[in-house]
Amino acid sequence: MSAYVIAVANQKGGVGKTTTALSLGGSFARMGRKILVMDLDPHACASIHMAFFPEKTQRTALDIFKSYPNFPDQQNSPIYPTHSEPRFDFTPSSIQLSELDADLKDVPGKGLILKKWLAQTRRGYEVIIIDCPPQMGVILVNALVAADEVIIPTQTDFLALHGFKLIFDTMRLLNKALKSPIKYRVLPTMFDRRAGACRRILNILRKKMGPRLFETVINTDTKFRESSARGRVIHDYAPKSRGAQEYTRLAREIDRGIKKL
Numbered sequence: 164m165s166a167y168v169i170a171v172a173n174q175k176g177g178v179g180k181t182t183t184a185l186s187l188g189g190s191f192a193r194m195g196r197k198i199l200v201m202d203l204d205p206h207a208c209a210s211i212h213m214a215f216f217p218e219k220t221q222r223t224a225l226d227i228f229k230s231y232p233n234f235p236d237q238q239n240s241p242i243y244p245t246h247s248e249p250r251f252d253f254t255p256s257s258i259q260l261s262e263l264d265a266d267l268k269d270v271p272g273k274g275l276i277l278k279k280w281l282a283q284t285r286r287g288y289e290v291i292i293i294d295c296p297p298q299m300g301v302i303l304v305n306a307l308v309a310a311d312e313v314i315i316p317t318q319t320d321f322l323a324l325h326g327f328k329l330i331f332d333t334m335r336l337l338n339k340a341l342k343s344p345i346k347y348r349v350l351p352t353m354f355d356r357r358a359g360a361c362r363r364i365l366n367i368l369r370k371k372m373g374p375r376l377f378e379t380v381i382n383t384d385t386k387f388r389e390s391s392a393r394g395r396v397i398h399d400y401a402p403k404s405r406g407a408q409e410y411t412r413l414a415r416e417i418d419r420g421i422k423k424l
């Protein structure tokens with residue numbers, strides 16, 4: 164077993180990255196897959212959502228970066244099972260991840276730390292999903308470089324389309340230093356089929372992205388906000404909701420791609 168590593172990234176905030184990382188974790192876990200979801204955003208929204216409160220959590224993603232060139236041993240590994248069903252493993256974030264750019268300033272190979280940690284950890288999982296921060300910095304670079312595929316959630320509105328450019332600039336820059344270009348696909352989120360503007364943006368995305376746009380579209384569903392308030396993923400809180408079903412469809416679409424590899 165060696166996990167397929169997915170980074171969920173977009174430098175635009177509030178586009179559904181955290182929702183996508185957690186809901187995909189829930190979808191794959193429901194499908195019986197062995198899953199690790201990692202929160203690498205210092206704001207720790209995914210961690211708080213899953214009831215890993217930063218002030219109370221001992222082992223966090225920070226340990227991976229702080230112990231480098233060594234890594235935490237198995238007993239001290241920053242991996243916990245989630246409290247809710249469907250159960251998957253989870254690496255909580257730390258607020259101190261925001262200081263990592265300064266802390267690692269002079270560390271050679273600092274962009275490859277996560278990739279190296281994953282080289283061992285991925286043996287225990289089928290899919291690893293990384294929730295990335297919206298800011299450009301050493302964490303985002305680590306995640307993009309470590310991923311087999313980057314999922315870029317984007318709201319289907321004009322401004323989101325505009326904000327989108329930043330993540331492409333970042334990937335283009337990294338591609339110059341990488342052996343093979345970063346693989347990515349774009350996920351339309353918070354779609355409202357009644358809104359003409361949403362439909363127009365989706366058409367533009369289909370034309371521009373072609374096969375790099377997921378077939379699955381995630382519609383707006385109030386159950387996402389409700390489930391985060393309850394500290395559960397949507398597959399636990401509202402398994403029959405449209406949102407849960409759409410993320411299951413997305414997981415199947417990704418799964419078909421993994422099987423072809």
Ligand SMILES: Nc1ncnc2c1ncn2[C@@H]1O[C@H](COP(=O)(O)OP(=O)(O)OP(=O)(O)O)[C@@H](O)[C@H]1O
Nearest residue numbers: 176177178179180181182297353382383384387388
């Ligand atoms: N499909 C959806 N329908 C309705 N609400 C949604 C949907 N997806 C996400 N949301 C809500 O929108 C808000 C922003 O989503 P989320 O936190 O996933 O975005 P993000 O990209 O991770 O944000 P940030 O950049 O701040 O980390 C949350 O309150 C979430 O519950």
Ligand SMILES: [Mg+2]
Nearest residue numbers: 180181204208
């Ligand atoms: Mg987020």
